[in-house]
Amino acid sequence: ENTNNMTEFILRGLTQDRTVAKVCFLLFLLFYTTIIFGNLLIIMTIRTSDLLNSPMYFFLSYLSFVDISYSTVSAPKLIHDLLVEDRTISFVGCMAQLFGTHFFGCTEIFLLMVMAYDRCIAICKPLHYTSIVSPRVCGCLVAASGLGGFVHSLVQTLLVLQMPFCGTRNRMDHYFCDIYPLLALACADTYTISVSVAISSGVISLACFVVLAVSYTAILVSLRTHSSTERLKALYTCSSHITVVTLFFGPCIFIYLRPSTTFPADKVVSVFYTIITPMLNPFIYTLRNQEMKNSMKKLWSRTVKRSEK
Numbered sequence: 001e002n003t004n005n006m007t008e009f010i011l012r013g014l015t016q017d018r019t020v021a022k023v024c025f026l027l028f029l030l031f032y033t034t035i036i037f038g039n040l041l042i043i044m045t046i047r048t049s050d051l052l053n054s055p056m057y058f059f060l061s062y063l064s065f066v067d068i069s070y071s072t073v074s075a076p077k078l079i080h081d082l083l084v085e086d087r088t089i090s091f092v093g094c095m096a097q098l099f100g101t102h103f104f105g106c107t108e109i110f111l112l113m114v115m116a117y118d119r120c121i122a123i124c125k126p127l128h129y130t131s132i133v134s135p136r137v138c139g140c141l142v143a144a145s146g147l148g149g150f151v152h153s154l155v156q157t158l159l160v161l162q163m164p165f166c167g168t169r170n171r172m173d174h175y176f177c178d179i180y181p182l183l184a185l186a187c188a189d190t191y192t193i194s195v196s197v198a199i200s201s202g203v204i205s206l207a208c209f210v211v212l213a214v215s216y217t218a219i220l221v222s223l224r225t226h227s228s229t230e231r232l233k234a235l236y237t238c239s240s241h242i243t244v245v246t247l248f249f250g251p252c253i254f255i256y257l258r259p260s261t262t263f264p265a266d267k268v269v270s271v272f273y274t275i276i277t278p279m280l281n282p283f284i285y286t287l288r289n290q291e292m293k294n295s296m297k298k299l300w301s302r303t304v305k306r307s308e309k
Contacts, residue, residue: 007090008088078275159197223235251269
């Protein structure tokens with residue numbers, strides 16, 4: 001049978017234990033709510049504040065938008081399936097989820113690289129910063145990140161679509177449609193495709209991580225010539241970025257930079273980059289950023305005054 005005869009997949013989800021599933025339902029509902037409100041708060045704060053008009057905050061607002069979209073691709077389905085017995089997803093819905101996961105995930109990878117580039121220019125070449133990272137350049141970098149994510153996701157989805165699936169092999173040991181669990185269900189040799197996936201997903205993740213590590217190393221080296229106040233401020237900003245990069249890239253490299261095999265731990269590891277990192281980003285970028293905290297206080301004050309009127 002070819003892929004056109006496969007109508008749906010069955011997702012095994014995170015757990016088969018009903019008691020554990022109910023606890024996970026409450027936990028992930030809280031996580032997803034935090035993702036939505038936390039990242040929306042960052043977007044609203046940046047868009048309404050006159051103080052947060054630097055490229056760094058421009059990129060951060062788009063990162064928050066991507067985080068919301070990225071988690072929305074898989075989290076609502078996960079939360080729903082934790083309370084039901086029927087954990088099916090249509091073939092078309094599965095392909096859409098696969099495309100969305102890789103599109104927003106890869107876009108986030110490129111955005112994190114753009115943010116590292118922005119900080120590198122701001123710290124290493126402060127006198128030329130405004131001319132190098134102009135509003136036009138910022139827009140082009142964001143557009144390029146989205147285009148890169150689209151091309152990557154399209155390639156991944158087309159690789160899966162050319163694989164034949166058998167009607168009886170439709171039980172996927174995962175909580176969302178990802179490429180390796182799908183290849184495990186294919187009724188054909190998947191070696192060539194798994195190598196392509198490792199190159200397109202795993203190598204991209206590893207290469208981007210190395211580039212980011214080199215960028216932040218260059219930043220730390222250049223800080224030696226700055227004053228102690230400037231060093232402290234730059235270190236606070238860069239440490240936030242490094243934390244996000246580590247939480248996001250570590251699990252991605254573990255999942256995709258290997259042959260087409262699946263492990264029970266994959267589902268737990270996937271939670272980190274699909275839910276945990278998007279949830280932590282608002283805290284990482286705000287709790288250690290005085291400008292963001294001051295702008296949020298002003299936004300809250302304006303909101304309270306409007307409600308009192």
